[in-house]
Amino acid sequence: AQKVTQAQTEISVVEKEDVTLDCVYETRDTTYYLFWYKQPPSGELVFLIRRNSFDEQNEISGRYSWNFQKSTSSFNFTITASQVVDSAVYFCALSEARYGDKLIFGTGTRLQVFP
Amino acid sequence: DSGVTQTPKHLITATGQRVTLRCSPRSGDLSVYWYQQSLDQGLQFLIQYYNGEERAKGNILERFSAQQFPDLHSELNLSSLELGDSALYFCASSVRGARGNEQFFGPGTRLTVL
Numbered sequence: 001a002q003k004v005t006q007a008q009t010e011i012s013v014v015e016k017e018d019v020t021l022d023c024v025y026e027t028r029d030t031t032y033y034l035f036w037y038k039q040p041p042s043g044e045l046v047f048l049i050r051r052n053s054f055d056e057q058n059e060i061s062g063r064y065s066w067n068f069q070k071s072t073s074s075f076n077f078t079i080t081a082s083q084v085v086d087s088a089v090y091f092c093a094l095s096e097a098r099y100g101d102k103l104i105f106g107t108g109t110r111l112q113v114f115p
Numbered sequence: 116d117s118g119v120t121q122t123p124k125h126l127i128t129a130t131g132q133r134v135t136l137r138c139s140p141r142s143g144d145l146s147v148y149w150y151q152q153s154l155d156q157g158l159q160f161l162i163q164y165y166n167g168e169e170r171a172k173g174n175i176l177e178r179f180s181a182q183q184f185p186d187l188h189s190e191l192n193l194s195s196l197e198l199g200d201s202a203l204y205f206c207a208s209s210v211r212g213a214r215g216n217e218q219f220f221g222p223g224t225r226l227t228v229l
Binding site: 032033035037043044045046047050052091095097099100101102103104105107108 | 117146148150157158159160163170171173203205207209215216217218219220221222223225
């Protein structure tokens with residue numbers, strides 16, 4: 001079964017703290033894709049990153065980094081030195097090659113960064 | 116700005132009515148997707164079109180239908196509306212139907228059914 005679990009419903013941190021958002025996925029496909037999206041209070045969904053199942057290299061983009069581990073079916077997202085502008089709901093999503101391009105979203109993690 | 120446009124931004128209507136939501140994909144994108152975001156169901160895939168043809172279907176109700184026109188814009192039609200249809204409806208587009216392309220989302224249409 002295809003499933004994405006984001007166990008952390010809400011996280012609160014103070015500015016400059018590092019924070020990690022967890023994502024665990026389930027799939028029977030060997031070819032699949034993982035994504036992170038950000039939904040700020042304004043409501044739009046902003047694409048952050050895409051990873052395919054054959055590329056386990058971790059990625060860093062500025063203060064953002066992603067850790068993909070197939071052994072634990074996890075694709076975690078870390079924000080270093082968080083800022084108030086990082087406050088948003090973050091969604092992890094999965095698409096599987098055999099089921100086309102549809103995205104299966106997790107329930108999201110609401111991150112609140114306080115000054 | 117993702118380049119995907121959706122109209123209207125807000126829609127308030129009554130139960131039993133029919134509405135049409137419109138989406139224009141990013142320039143050059145052939146695939147359009149529709150998603151529904153509600154408090155109880157979260158973000159759910161509804162339907163995908165690729166270059167005018169239906170490509171995949173998700174948990175889309177029979178009361179809902181969609182199409183993609185030759186100019187690649189898409190419309191989602193919702194009929195016999197119920198209170199539970201109140202939600203944020205997103206359209207997304209991607210370059211082509213190749214597997215795993217990132218999808219870029221529009222700002223959404225917030226539908227309120229009274």
